[in-house]
Amino acid sequence: MNLYKNYFPIMRHNKSLAYLDNAATTQKPDMVIDAVAEYYKQENANPLRGLYELSQKATDAYENARKKIAKFINAQKEQEIIYTRNASESLNIVAFSLSDLVLQADDEILISIMEHHSNMIPWQQAAKRHHAKLVYLYPNEDGIITTDELTNKLSTKTKILSLTHVSNVLGAEQNIKELAAIAHANKTIVSVDGAQAIPHIKIDVQKLDCDFYSFSGHKMYAPMGIGVLYGKQEYLEKMPPFLTGGEMIDYVDEQTATYAELPYKFEAGTQNVGGAVGLSAAIDFMESVGYDTIIERETALGKLAGDELSKLPYVTIYGSKNPALHHGVIAFNIEGVHPHDVASLMDSGDVAIRGGHHCAQPLMRYLKCNFCCRASMAFYNDNEDIHQLIERVKYIRSYFHGA
C-alpha cells in the first residue's frame, strides 16, 4: 500500500480495493475524521450569538475555518465565503438570488452542454421564472469551450455565464480566466462550478476573476454536508437572501425583516460547524500534501490509465486524446458491454468505478453514448490500482465476448 493510502482508514481496511470513484466523493483521511470528532468532544456549541466559552470556541472554529477557506482560494475577504451544504446548494443560491437581482424577461443565461445537472436545472428553473432564455455552449473535440464559441453566443442580453471549471465526465479544464474576461467585457456576470476543479488544481478566484465559485467539501477530503459559495462582495451584498430564518436577520417585526451583513445573510439556521472544522482540516491535509504532488501523481496515473486503455481496440475513451488534460477523470465504454454490467463486474474484482450518465444527460447525448463508465483518480491512487482496472477491463470484455 502506498504511503498516501495509509492516511485513509478506509484504505487500510480495504487493502485490495482500487477506489476509482473519487469524482463522486473522496475518502477521508484520519486527520479530518479526528478533527470533527475532537470538535464535538471539546468545543461543540451553537456558534455566533453565544455568550459563553464553549459557544465562543465553536464560533472561533467556525470563523477560523472560513478564514482558512478564504485564504485557500485567495478570496479578498472572508465575508465572501458562504457556507452551504454542497456545490449543488451553492449553485442553486446563485441561480435563485443572482437571477432575482439581474434577470429581466428575454435576457439570456449561458451555460455549456457539459454542465452537471446541478449547474443546469437550477438555470432551467431560473429561465422559466424570469421568462429568460437558456442558451448552450458546445465544446470542441477536447471538451473545451473556445473563445470563439463564447463570443458567438454572447449577446447584449447575456446577463449570466455559468460554467464548469473541470467537467466531471471529460475531465476537461476550461480557461476560466480568458472566458471570464470576454464575458466581463460584455457585462456578463460569471459563475463557476468548481466541484471537480478544486480537488485537482490550485484555485485563485482573484486570478480567475470569476464572480462566483462553488464547490463541495466531500470531493476534497472533507466530510459530507459542507460546501462553499464564494461570491464577490458587490454582488452578494445586493442579492436578496435565499433561505431565511435563524441567524441571518437583524430586525424582525410581524410583516418584515432586515437582514444581517455578509456572510450571515446567506446562512440561515444553525450551521454545520463540525463540517466547517472538517473542511478546514481537509485544507490542512491538502496543503501538507501539496498541489504539486497532487497534480504530479494524478497526471501520471491519468496517463498510465489513458495509455493502457487506448491500447484496447474495443475501448472508446471520451474527451481529449491527451490524458494530461483529463485531471484524473477517464470516461470510457467497452464495446458490447453495458456500463452497469461493467461497473458491477468491476466491483467483483474490487475495483470501484461509476457507470451511468454521471448527472450529465445532455452531455451524454451530445457524445452519443447515453451511458459510460468513469474511472476517476485521486493522488492517493497508485499504479497498482490502474493495473487492477485494466486487467478487469480485459476480463470483462473476454467474459462477454470470448478471448
Next chain:
Amino acid sequence: MNLYKNYFPIMRHNKSLAYLDNAATTQKPDMVIDAVAEYYKQENANPLRGLYELSQKATDAYENARKKIAKFINAQKEQEIIYTRNASESLNIVAFSLSDLVLQADDEILISIMEHHSNMIPWQQAAKRHHAKLVYLYPNEDGIITTDELTNKLSTKTKILSLTHVSNVLGAEQNIKELAAIAHANKTIVSVDGAQAIPHIKIDVQKLDCDFYSFSGHKMYAPMGIGVLYGKQEYLEKMPPFLTGGEMIDYVDEQTATYAELPYKFEAGTQNVGGAVGLSAAIDFMESVGYDTIIERETALGKLAGDELSKLPYVTIYGSKNPALHHGVIAFNIEGVHPHDVASLMDSGDVAIRGGHHCAQPLMRYLKCNFCCRASMAFYNDNEDIHQLIERVKYIRSYFHGA
C-alpha cells in the same frame, strides 16, 4: 458527575460546567461521535447510484437511517422523510414549495407570534411572493394558542397554518392534535415546527395528524448539518421541487427536466450520509435512555429551577407559572441587569445560558421585554447544575445591586 453526563465527552472534559443552553444545541454522546467516525472509516462513498460495494454500504447506511427516523416519528412511509440541513431549511422548503402549490393572491397564512424566525420570515417572504396575507395567532398567559384563538383567526382564505410545537422561549407545548383537527376541518394545511419538541416529547406524526413536521438533528444529540422534513406523501408528491440538480432528477434535456420520485425529489446534490448516520445513532441513544426517563428528569429539573427562581423577588419568569409546562426551557430576567451581562457573568461562573432575543423578536416585543435570559435543560443535566445556576443568579444580582 451523574451517569448520563458520563456518556458525553464534552461533559467529562468540563466537569464544572453547567451546560444549560440545550435549546440552542445539545452535546453529543460518544456513540453518535463514534458512529459518524466509523462510517467514514468503513463505508463512505457517494450513495444511491453507485454500483460497487462501498457505495451500496453508504446507500444502506443512508436509507436505514431514513427508515429509523420514519419509525421514530411513526411516519407511514419512509418516502415521507426528507433529509435537510436543519429545521430552518425544512421550514423554508415548506414555505417555498407548499406555497407555490396552494397559495393564491389574497389567501391567508396563519402563524403565531411565538414562532422562531425560521418559521416566520420564510412565511413573510411567501406572503410577499404570492400577494397573500400573513396573519398572527397570540397565546394566552401560559403561552398556549387556544382553540378559540384559532377558530377566530381561521377564514375560508386560510390555506396554511404553521405553528411551533414547543416554543423555544416559553417552553409551552401546543395541542397540535386538537388545533390540526380544527384547521383540517377548515381545509387548512398544517405544518409544525418540531425543533424544540422532539428532544423532549415522543412524536407521532400520525396521531398529531399534521401535514408537515420539521426538526433539526443537532438539538437531539445528533451532529450539526442534518435535519428532517416529514411531509404527507399526498402533498410532497404534488409540490414542486425546491433545490434542483444532482440525484433529484430522472430525465434532463436542454430546456426541461423530470423529477425523481419521493423522497429524492427534494434531496439535491450529494447528501450528508455521515449526518444521517449520526442522527440514526442519536435516535438509538434517545431510545436507550427512553422518553420516560427524559421527561421525568427534565420535568424535575424544570420544577427545581422554576421553584428556586420564583423565590427571588428580582427575577421575572416568562410563560406558565407551572414549571412542568416548560419542557425544560426557562426564560427569565434579573431586574436591573441586562441579559447579555447576565450571560457573560454566568460564563465566568461556568454556567452556559443564552441571553438575547432567541430568534423570536416579535415574541419578545409581545412579552414587552426585548431581551431575556434562557436556561434550557436536557435530561443529562442534574440538580447541581440548577443550584449552580441559582447561586450565580444571586451573585450577579448582588454584584450589580449590592446584597
Next chain:
Amino acid sequence: MALNNIYNDILMEHNTHPDHKHKLSNASDCQTAINPQCESDAILVKKGINPSCGDEIVLEINVEDGIIKDVAFDGQGCAVSQASTDIMADLVIGKTIDEAIEFTDLFIKMVRGEETDEDKLEELDEALALKDIAHMPARVKCAVLAWHTLNQMLTDKQKN
C-alpha cells in the same frame, strides 16, 4: 462481491442468445409507445422504462383464451435486464394470466429479498439465477423491469 455469481451461465446465455428478442406485431411504431393501433385483439404492447439507468424494453404478449401464447421484447439495456426479460418469457409462455401474475409477484419479492423460501422460489425455474441480485439494490430495478411491466399489462387486461 455478491454480484459475482449474478453473471452466471444462465444469465450470460440468455443475454448472448435471447430467444424472445424479436417482434410479434408488425407496426414499427409499436416500439416507441403503447400504441393501440398495433394491438390486435390478441397482442398487447407496453414499454417499460428504468429512468435511473436508462434501460428500456418494449414487451409484446399474445394472450388467447386467458393463456399467454407468446412473449417477445425489444429495446436496449444491461445484461441483467435483457437476460431477465428473456428468462421471464420462457417462464410465462403457456401459462394462464393468473399464473403469470403470480410469477411476477414472486420474482419481484425474491429480488427484493422479501421472499427467501427456497421451496416456493423453485417455481421460478431459471429465474432463480437472479436471486442474488437482492444483494445489489442498485441493480434490482434492472432485473424487475420486464416483470413489473408484464405484471401491469396483465392486471390491466384482467380489469377490462
Next chain:
Amino acid sequence: MALNNIYNDILMEHNTHPDHKHKLSNASDCQTAINPQCESDAILVKKGINPSCGDEIVLEINVEDGIIKDVAFDGQGCAVSQASTDIMADLVIGKTIDEAIEFTDLFIKMVRGEETDEDKLEELDEALALKDIAHMPARVKCAVLAWHTLNQMLTDKQKN
C-alpha cells in the same frame, strides 16, 4: 472565563453612576434619529445601534473651534456598552477632533485584539479596563458601539 475581569470596578462604577448620561440639546425628538433641527452649530447628535443585541445609544457632542467641549448620551443597553460610552466621554472631552478620532481608532483596535502594545494603549486611560473584551468577540460590539458612533460623527464633521 476571561470575561470575569471585564466587570471590574471601573466598568461597574461607570455603569452604576454614569456622569454623562443626560442631554445636551433640548429637542426631545433628537432621541429617535439624526435630526438636523436639533443640531445647533455646536451640538451634533447621532444614534448608534447594535442590531445583534439591541443596544441603542444616542450620542450628543458639542464641538467648538475643533475642540470637543462636551459629550452626553442616552439609551439602553448592557453594562458594557453603557460604561464604555461613559468612559469614552471622560476621555475625549477637551480633546481636538483629530485626537478624539485617534482615540477611537486605538480603542477599536484594542478590543479587536489588533493592538496589544501596552505603551500605546496607556493613552486610553480608564478605557484600558475594557481590554479583555477582546477575548469575548460576542461582546466586542457592545464595547465599540459608542466609539464607532463618535468616530463616524467626527469624520463626517471633518469632511464638511
